[in-house]
Amino acid sequence: MTTEIDAQLLQGHWTHSYEESGDDRIVFRSSDYDFPPSRGRSSIILGPDGVVLTEYPGPTDRVTRATGEWSLEGNLLTLNSPMWSGTFEVEAVDNQMLIINKHAIGG
Secondary structure: OOOOOOHHHHOEEEEEOOOOOOOOEEEEEEOOOOOOOOOOOOEEEEOOOOEEEEEEEOOOOOEEEEEEEEEEEOOEEEEEOOOOEEEEEEEEEOOOEEEEEOOOOOO
């Protein structure tokens, strides 16, 4: 049985917490999370209109930005952007953390 995810919980600015991510999952934290120092982190901003803004460290350590699209069907999050692309299973989401399966489904 597929779990329905509330799309409004996904909307917002999510920053990759690579320290918490593992072999099978990617952990994002809300952008106001107190991360340990890092040279650069990627993030996604999921807008209510289906637009995703991706931010990631560029070749000169400056933030590179790109836009794409996102959608949700049941618990499957589809991202179509330069940094994050594919369909991922949402394992958990609340207002502080988003966890997706690392292995894209058909992506």
